[in-house]
Amino acid sequence: MxxxxxxxxxxxxxxxxxxxxxxxxxxxGEFVVFVGPSGCGKSTMLRMIAxxxxxxxxxxxxxxxxxxxxxxRDRGVAMVFQNYALYPHMSVRExxxxxxxNMGFAKKDIAERVNNAAEILQLTPYLDRKPxxxxxxxxxxxxxxxxIVREPDVFxxxxxxxxxxxxxxxxxxxxxxxxxxxxxxxMIYVTHDxxxxxxxxxxxxxxxxxxxxxxxxxxxxxxxxANLFVAxxxxxxKMNFLSAVLQQVAPNGAATAKIESxxxxxxxxxxxxxxxxxxxxxxxxxxxxxxxxxxxxxxKVDLVEQLGNVELIYATLDMGCKIVAELRTRISPLMGDRxxxxxxxxxxxxxxxxxxxxxxxxxxxxxS
Amino acid sequence: xxxxxxxxxxxxxRAALIFLAPFLIIYCVFLIFPLFKAVFISFHDWELAGxxxxxxxxxxxxxxxxxxxxxxxxxxxxxxxxxxxxxMTILALLLALGLHGHGRVRAVLRSVFFSSxxxxxxxxxxxxxxxxxxxxxxxxxxxxSMGMEPINFLGSVEWxxxxxxxxxxxxxxxxxxxxxxxxxxxxxxxLYEAAExxxxxxxxxxxxxTLPGIRHTVLLVLVLQIVGQFQIFGQAQLMxxxxxxxxxxxxxxxxxxxxxxxxxxxxxxxxxxxxxxxMAGFSMLQLWLGRKGDDQ
Amino acid sequence: MRNRFSDRLIVVAVALFAVVWLIPxxxxxxxxxxxxxxxxxxxxxxxxxxxxxxxxxxxxxxAKVPNWLMHSVIVSFLMTFIVLVISSMAGYAFAxxxxxFKRPLFVLVVAGLMVPEQAIFIxxxxxxxxxxxxxxxTALITPRLAVPIGVFLMTQFFRSIPRELEEAARxxxxxxxxxxxxxxxxxxxxxxxxxxxxxxxxxxxxxxxPLVSATSKDMYTxxxxxxxxQGNFGQSExxxxxxxxxxxxxxxxxxxxxxxxRFIVAGVAMSAGK
Numbered sequence: 001m002x003x004x005x006x007x008x009x010x011x012x013x014x015x016x017x018x019x020x021x022x023x024x025x026x027x028x029g030e031f032v033v034f035v036g037p038s039g040c041g042k043s044t045m046l047r048m049i050a051x052x053x054x055x056x057x058x059x060x061x062x063x064x065x066x067x068x069x070x071x072x073r074d075r076g077v078a079m080v081f082q083n084y085a086l087y088p089h090m091s092v093r094e095x096x097x098x099x100x101x102n103m104g105f106a107k108k109d110i111a112e113r114v115n116n117a118a119e120i121l122q123l124t125p126y127l128d129r130k131p132x133x134x135x136x137x138x139x140x141x142x143x144x145x146x147x148i149v150r151e152p153d154v155f156x157x158x159x160x161x162x163x164x165x166x167x168x169x170x171x172x173x174x175x176x177x178x179x180x181x182x183x184x185x186x187m188i189y190v191t192h193d194x195x196x197x198x199x200x201x202x203x204x205x206x207x208x209x210x211x212x213x214x215x216x217x218x219x220x221x222x223x224x225x226a227n228l229f230v231a232x233x234x235x236x237x238k239m240n241f242l243s244a245v246l247q248q249v250a251p252n253g254a255a256t257a258k259i260e261s262x263x264x265x266x267x268x269x270x271x272x273x274x275x276x277x278x279x280x281x282x283x284x285x286x287x288x289x290x291x292x293x294x295x296x297x298x299x300k301v302d303l304v305e306q307l308g309n310v311e312l313i314y315a316t317l318d319m320g321c322k323i324v325a326e327l328r329t330r331i332s333p334l335m336g337d338r339x340x341x342x343x344x345x346x347x348x349x350x351x352x353x354x355x356x357x358x359x360x361x362x363x364x365x366x367x368s
Numbered sequence: 369x370x371x372x373x374x375x376x377x378x379x380x381x382r383a384a385l386i387f388l389a390p391f392l393i394i395y396c397v398f399l400i401f402p403l404f405k406a407v408f409i410s411f412h413d414w415e416l417a418g419x420x421x422x423x424x425x426x427x428x429x430x431x432x433x434x435x436x437x438x439x440x441x442x443x444x445x446x447x448x449x450x451x452x453x454x455x456m457t458i459l460a461l462l463l464a465l466g467l468h469g470h471g472r473v474r475a476v477l478r479s480v481f482f483s484s485x486x487x488x489x490x491x492x493x494x495x496x497x498x499x500x501x502x503x504x505x506x507x508x509x510x511x512x513s514m515g516m517e518p519i520n521f522l523g524s525v526e527w528x529x530x531x532x533x534x535x536x537x538x539x540x541x542x543x544x545x546x547x548x549x550x551x552x553x554x555x556x557x558x559l560y561e562a563a564e565x566x567x568x569x570x571x572x573x574x575x576x577x578t579l580p581g582i583r584h585t586v587l588l589v590l591v592l593q594i595v596g597q598f599q600i601f602g603q604a605q606l607m608x609x610x611x612x613x614x615x616x617x618x619x620x621x622x623x624x625x626x627x628x629x630x631x632x633x634x635x636x637x638x639x640x641x642x643x644x645x646x647m648a649g650f651s652m653l654q655l656w657l658g659r660k661g662d663d664q
Numbered sequence: 665m666r667n668r669f670s671d672r673l674i675v676v677a678v679a680l681f682a683v684v685w686l687i688p689x690x691x692x693x694x695x696x697x698x699x700x701x702x703x704x705x706x707x708x709x710x711x712x713x714x715x716x717x718x719x720x721x722x723x724x725x726x727a728k729v730p731n732w733l734m735h736s737v738i739v740s741f742l743m744t745f746i747v748l749v750i751s752s753m754a755g756y757a758f759a760x761x762x763x764x765f766k767r768p769l770f771v772l773v774v775a776g777l778m779v780p781e782q783a784i785f786i787x788x789x790x791x792x793x794x795x796x797x798x799x800x801x802t803a804l805i806t807p808r809l810a811v812p813i814g815v816f817l818m819t820q821f822f823r824s825i826p827r828e829l830e831e832a833a834r835x836x837x838x839x840x841x842x843x844x845x846x847x848x849x850x851x852x853x854x855x856x857x858x859x860x861x862x863x864x865x866x867x868x869x870x871x872x873x874p875l876v877s878a879t880s881k882d883m884y885t886x887x888x889x890x891x892x893x894q895g896n897f898g899q900s901e902x903x904x905x906x907x908x909x910x911x912x913x914x915x916x917x918x919x920x921x922x923x924x925x926r927f928i929v930a931g932v933a934m935s936a937g938k
Contacts (some may be wrong), residue, residue: 031912052831083829089850098846146836340833383840389756392769393817398788399776399810403786414790466678479925480682485922488869490890491910492751495688497894498695504707504903506691521762529904538685546928570670602830602871604893615906620782620872627786627877644783651778 002063002076002139002153003028003186004049010057011044011210018044019210021058026188031180034190035156036207036233042190043158045207049188050156051075063153066223078147079156083163084139086146092118093127104143110149118210119177137168143178157189159198173199194234206230224234226357231283237312240289240323240347242282242297249274253360257282257350260319263296267348268360274352282351286326288310295342297323299334313340374385406637408643414634416627421634427639429475437526438639440614441649444529448618449597457589460541462547472493478549485542489602496535497522497607524609528616532603538602540596544589551585552578595647619643698803703903719908721746727889728881729909732889735878736914739804740867741884741936746805747863748856755818756844770819776812781872789876802862804874808867814859821855822848857927859922868917886913 004026007242011019013297019041026032035040047053049060051072060067067075086095096117097110118124140160147155157176161169177200180187186281191197197204198218206213206221213228225231231239244257255269257280269284299317312333313325325341333339350359410428432438463481467474484492484563508518521527526556546653555578563573601620604610610617619639627636690710695703696719697712723729757763758770793804825848834842849856874888884892890913896904921928
């Protein structure tokens with residue numbers, strides 16, 4: 001088993017750069033999720049690690065050895081493809097054993113490993129079926145099984161759940177997590193779904209336009225997004241953004257921000273990066289907003305969504321921007337009702353005009 | 369997305385060489401080289417046997433220009449194509465329209481009309497010589513029953529060419545029919561259902577949905593037929609021998625006669641190259657039409 | 665649902681036309697079972713009375729038809745096999761490998777589609793004459809192997825196979841040879857069947873090239889052989905025997921058609937579909 005290092009990894013198609021120099025260290029046994037909107041280069045990065053895509057610049061190392069010139073088959077990686085890429089003319093057994101057969105394993109060993117993997121994935125009854133005769137979830141498990149039998153150092157997953165229905169996706173998600181716990185192998189997982197990233201990852205790598213925006217544990221990213229993009233991408237419903245101007249900044253970071261409607265909201269900022277008069281964007285997570293008739297954020301209800309455990313209130317503030325609040329209590333306002341919100345001040349994120357976070361907890365963390 | 373960096377190319381290059389070599393060698397030796405050799409031969413007075421060859425420059429091409437037989441053969445070939453191509457296309461289209469769809473009967477009938485395509489030209493011409501024979505044929509008794517003298521189809525100046533067309537239709541309608549059937553199958557059922565809800569008649573459905581839907585295939589079939597029918601040889605050679613009075617002498621037949629009956633290989637090759645140029649023109653037309661179709 | 669009646673009417677009309685279509689074949693078949701003496705007097709009638717299989721017996725024993733048939737079988741089979749091998753190999757390279765000059769090479773191959781057989785059969789004839797190889801199976805087969813359409817079809821087909829399958833195989837330690845033999849070829853059975861059938865039928869019915877290359881009566885293919893005996897319109901061999909020869913010569917190809925007709929029509933759709 002081995003870790004994976006990317007050093008200033010670049011990829012370009014002709015004049016078009018898709019990855020602009022990514023560096024990252026993935027520890028042995030770690031479960032890392034690459035997440036980002038489509039076209040951000042996450043799959044390209046995965047395919048470069050796999051050796052399916054040529055590297056335009058920088059290096060990929062697996063287990064400390066540079067892999068740039070090593071063909072895909074010799075990198076000790078296994079990959080689960082989005083469309084599974086099962087060989088349609090082979091049975092499940094043959095599909096899973098194909099790699100071992102090519103590597104020259106004895107028939108007996110192949111059978112043993114395939115049977116073990118089938119056991120783990122509950123595929124034993126289907127071993128002699130063709131992929132055509134399997135359900136989507138079963139095909140998915142065969143694709144995983146094909147990776148397992150190889151006992152690779154690194155597992156690569158390329159959006160493996162995107163062809164499954166919602167219920168199956170949740171189930172398979174847990175299965176992959178359990179598999180990781182059981183095998184302890186390094187796993188790199190690509191998805192555009194931030195829920196998958198939050199639920200499965202040891203560490204999340206957020207990508208945008210071929211640039212790594214932030215790397216961190218799921219809750220780090222959720223609680224301390226480094227910039228507007230990460231803040232907006234991680235978490236559902238999305239974080240609310242309000243533009244504001246800083247009024248005054250105390251040396252200890254306590255500050256006030258005036259939003260467009262004229263209301264003033266107390267925030268915590270890093271004093272080194274902020275001064276009065278700066279234009280900033282405030283970020284409020286929907287669950288950190290409370291309904292309060294005396295609150296500073298006044299507006300009109302657009303829509304109410306009942307999810308049972310929570311209630312989502314979509315409103316347009318008088319200053320013009322839209323806002324979502326997630327409430328545990330059922331107040332169920334009607335469409336068009338006047339409403340006012342208050343935020344829990346210690347959980348307000350502040351971003352400077354270039355989009356970087358200047359929220360105080362970031363600073364405090366650095367200091368401690 | 370393919371990536372063509374030198375590294376991958378180098379790695380694949382050797383494999384590609386191995387995979388391509390068998391075909392490319394055969395292709396160069398038996399297609400490209402002969403084509404150049406044809407040009408080379410056409411500059412010679414070259415006899416089939418005996419090894420007599422003399423460089424005569426463009427003399428063969430000059431000859432060709434003043435050769436009445438060549439122009440006659442070209443004219444005959446064009447006349448044949450002018451009769452065979454439209455009738456073949458229309459027959460194939462009608463059959464495809466009638467046989468398109470589900471059901472055992474239709475499937476069997478499709479096979480029937482395709483089946484005659486698998487016969488060799490010798491069998492086809494044998495069958496049709498018999499059918500059209502004035503004394504032993506299938507049509508002769510009909511004439512007799514009406515008290516008329518049976519027409520000697522293959523021996524008559526007016527009827528010989530149409531007879532070749534009939535035999536060719538019978539032989540060749542399967543492929544264009546199958547092409548039309550494939551195209552008809554591509555038109556989504558929803559279009560027909562929508563047309564029905566719009567109170568379209570059978571005729572307007574055909575006019576506004578079916579025919580526009582297969583117009584690319586109509587073009588394809590037309591060009592394939594022109595190219596194919598220009599190469600007519602077996603039917604004329606075996607059924608009429610180019611007669612009567614050379615009214616069915618076709619280009620390929622003239623090439624064959626010149627080269628292998630009169631042994632004038634150099635001149636025969638010159639005619640063959642002329643045929644190649646004409647047909648390449650039609651192929652270009654096909655490419656051009658195809659590209660134009662893609663733009664739409 | 666609508667117009668059931670007129671739909672039926674069309675099918676009935678086409679069916680009647682199909683009967684007319686088949687009459688010549690049935691007639692020839694019937695004649696092949698009638699004695700020559702009867703046919704000398706009259707060729708009329710669609711019932712094989714009096715019935716005889718003597719014509720076929722004569723075809724088998726006296727005429728060279730079985731000999732010609734053997735040449736046709738050997739030539740068509742070998743031609744088909746080799747075309748399938750070299751076309752699929754070249755198609756794989758064009759569809760899936762990256763190498764220098766790939767595009768111009770492919771254009772060169774596709775351009776070969778424009779070269780009609782008639783344009784090059786004379787130079788081919790002189791080549792084989794120089795090599796002293798006329799009247800051999802090799803001469804009948806090799807010029808027919810350089811068919812760009814096969815490479816074109818296989819390239820198109822391989823391109824339609826998901827690239828991920830090949831990438832999965834690469835991660836599964838498969839070499840190019842393994843990918844080609846164990847993944848691509850098994851998935852191409854429909855395309856190979858179609859290409860094989862068309863090559864076989866084409867080879868079987870080839871007329872111009874065997875006519876100029878196989879000039880010895882012992883080396884005729886069935887197509888050329890039949891042409892040689894129909895030249896004098898059955899006078900020498902007898903009409904019944906001539907018909908029996910035709911039926912005998914067409915039987916294998918007809919059998920092939922009946923077995924594989926599904927693939928033939930599907931293949932036309934595929935090659936037209938681009």
